[in-house]
Amino acid sequence: MRTKLKVALVHDLLVSYGGSEQVLFELHQMFPEAPVYTTIFDPSRLPPRFAVLDVRHSFLQRVPSLSRNYAAIVPLMPLAFKAFDLRGYDLVLSSAHAFSKAVIAPPGALHVCYCYTPLRYAWSHQDEYLARVPVRTLLEPLGRMVLERLRKWDYAASQGVDRYIAISENVRDRIAKYYGRDSDVVYPAVNISRFGPNPGQGRRGDSFLVVSRLFSYKRVDAAVEACTRLKLPLKVIGRGPELARLRRMAGPTVRFLGEVDDQTLEAEYRGCRALLFTSDEDFGLVPLEAMASGRPVLALNRGGAKETVVAGVTGQFYEDAGVEALIQTLQGFRPEDFDPGDCRRRAGEFSVERFRCGVEAVLKRELGRDL
Numbered sequence: 316m317r318t319k320l321k322v323a324l325v326h327d328l329l330v331s332y333g334g335s336e337q338v339l340f341e342l343h344q345m346f347p348e349a350p351v352y353t354t355i356f357d358p359s360r361l362p363p364r365f366a367v368l369d370v371r372h373s374f375l376q377r378v379p380s381l382s383r384n385y386a387a388i389v390p391l392m393p394l395a396f397k398a399f400d401l402r403g404y405d406l407v408l409s410s411a412h413a414f415s416k417a418v419i420a421p422p423g424a425l426h427v428c429y430c431y432t433p434l435r436y437a438w439s440h441q442d443e444y445l446a447r448v449p450v451r452t453l454l455e456p457l458g459r460m461v462l463e464r465l466r467k468w469d470y471a472a473s474q475g476v477d478r479y480i481a482i483s484e485n486v487r488d489r490i491a492k493y494y495g496r497d498s499d500v501v502y503p504a505v506n507i508s509r510f511g512p513n514p515g516q517g518r519r520g521d522s523f524l525v526v527s528r529l530f531s532y533k534r535v536d537a538a539v540e541a542c543t544r545l546k547l548p549l550k551v552i553g554r555g556p557e558l559a560r561l562r563r564m565a566g567p568t569v570r571f572l573g574e575v576d577d578q579t580l581e582a583e584y585r586g587c588r589a590l591l592f593t594s595d596e597d598f599g600l601v602p603l604e605a606m607a608s609g610r611p612v613l614a615l616n617r618g619g620a621k622e623t624v625v626a627g628v629t630g631q632f633y634e635d636a637g638v639e640a641l642i643q644t645l646q647g648f649r650p651e652d653f654d655p656g657d658c659r660r661r662a663g664e665f666s667v668e669r670f671r672c673g674v675e676a677v678l679k680r681e682l683g684r685d686l
Contacts, residue, residue: 320686322349323401325409325418327392330357332574333528335367335431337484337505341411343368348407348607352418354388354395362577363479373398393417393468396465399669404472412597417472428678429501429674430474431487432597433493435532437465447500470494479551479679480674483598483619502622505603505665509577512609512655516554520550522570523645524587524610526580527594529555530582533634534593534615539565542643549591550583584608588650589630592620593641599623602630608663609655613644621667629658 324346326339343349343356355376358365373395375388388395392414397417401407420426439470470493479498481487490498517577523542527533532634535557542549543566551561551571562571575583584590590605590612600617602612607625613629624630630653633644678686 320406320682320684321404322346322406322408323398323404324349324351324556325411325415326351326353326401326412327415328356328388329352329365330355330360331528332361334503334598335410335412338431340364340368340669341406341670342410342506342674344673348613349408352396352399352401353415354392364491371399378551386432393472404680408678414685416476419475420477425430425678426475426477427480427519427678427681428478429480429482430486430490430498431482432468432488433473434465435597437462437469438489438493450589453463466493478677479531480677483622485619485622486597489623493615499677501670502665503598503600504667504670505600505607505662506661506667506685507663510581510584510604510607510662510664512659514639520551520586520588522587523613524552524583524590524605525593526552526584526590526604529557529561531552531557533557534595535637536561536564537593537636537641538591540638542566542569542576544638544643545642549586552580552583581608584610589648590615591641592624594618595636596620603662603665606630606658609658611650611653611658613641623661625657625661629653629661 324377334437337675348669350371352371354373356370356372375395377389396414396418402421402637406420407424407426409415409428411419411428413434416428425598459542461561464645473494473496479490479496481490481500482498487498488501490496504548512621525535525538527535531534539548539561549569550574554574562620586607588609590602590610592599592602592612595615595617596619602614602620602623604610606629612624614624614630616632618632626632631644633640
C-alpha cells in the first residue's frame with residue numbers, strides 16, 4: 316500500500332500580495348497539509364486567508380532591519396533556502412521568480428519548480444535594471460560584473476530542479492534559452508467566481524484603472540502621465556517605491572487608492588472604464604481579473620499580455636512603451652466596442668480547475684504515481 320505523498324511548498328518571500336502569491340495559495344489548496352518554506356513572512360501585508368498556511372520562515376526573519384528591504388536580503392536568500400531541512404518529503408514544489416529553486420530536495424524526492432521567470436535582472440531585463448543604477452558611468456561596470464556572477468550561480472541552481480513548469484510560453488522560452496531546460500506551460504488561474512460584471516451592463520464607470528505594484532519597471536508612470544495630459548480620470552491601486560514620484564507627476568484627475576481589500580478591488584474592476592496594463596510581464600493575472608469582471612484591457616504589446624488579451628475582442632494593444640502610444644490608444648478607445656460577455660468568457664479559459672489539472676498532470680507523470 317502506498318504511503319500518502321508528503322509535499323513541501325517553497326516560495327521566495329511572503330511580504331506582499333501579487334500574482335505569485337495567488338499561485339502559491341492555489342498550490343496550497345491542492346496540498347492543504349503542505350508547509351510553506353520561505354525567507355520572510357509578514358502576514359500583516361497579506362490577505363487574511365494566508366493565515367491558514369503553515370509558514371516556516373528562514374533565519375532572515377529574525378533580522379528586523381531586513382524584513383522590509385528586499386534588496387538587502389537578496390545576497391542572503393540562496394543561503395537561507397539551502398539551510399532548510401526538507402528530509403522526509405516526497406515532493407518539493409518550489410514557486411520561484413528568484414532563489415527558492417535553490418532549495419535542496421532530499422535524496423529520492425522530486426523537485427518541481429513552478430517558474431515565474433528566470434531572474435529578470437540577471438537575464439532577460441538586465442539592461443533595463445542597469446539603466447536605473449545611480450552614477451551610472453561609475454557603477455554600471457561593477458553592476459555588470461555582479462550580474463555575471465549571479466547568472467553563473469543562477470544557472471547552477473537551475474540544474475538542481477528535476478522538472479520545470481512555466482507560467483507562460485513567454486517564460487518557457489526564457490527557461491530554454493537561459494537554463495537549457497524544457498518545461499511544461501501551465502497558466503495560472505483566475506478565480507472566475509470571485510469577479511463579475513456589474514448587474515446592469517450599462518453602468519460603466521468613467522475612470523480608467525491601474526492595479527500594480529509600484530515599481531519603475533511596471534511603467535505605471537506612462538498611465539499617470541497619459542491620463543494627466545488628457546485630463547482623463549484614473550485610479551491607481553497598489554503601493555511601492557514609485558508612489559511618491561507618481562504622486563508628484565499626477566494631475567487632479569488621478570487618484571491613488573493604495574492597497575485595498577478584496578471587496579474594494581472587485582468593485583473597482585467592475586466599475587472601471589478599462590484596465591490599463593503598462594508592464595512587460597512574465598504573465599500577468601491582473602488583465603484576467605479585469606476581463607473576468609467584464610472590462611476590456613488596454614495593454615502594452617509585450618510579454619504575457621499577448622497570451623491573454625484578444626485584440627479587438629477583450630481589449631487593445633499599444634506598441635511602444637512610451638507615453639505617446641498609450642495616449643493615442645486612449646484617444647481612440649470606445650468601451651462600447653467591447654462585450655463584457657466576451658471578456659468574461661476569455662477569462663474563463665484560465666480557470667482554477669484548468670490550473671489544477673495542468674499541475675496534477677505534470678506531477679503524476681514525473682512521480683509515476685497518483686497524488
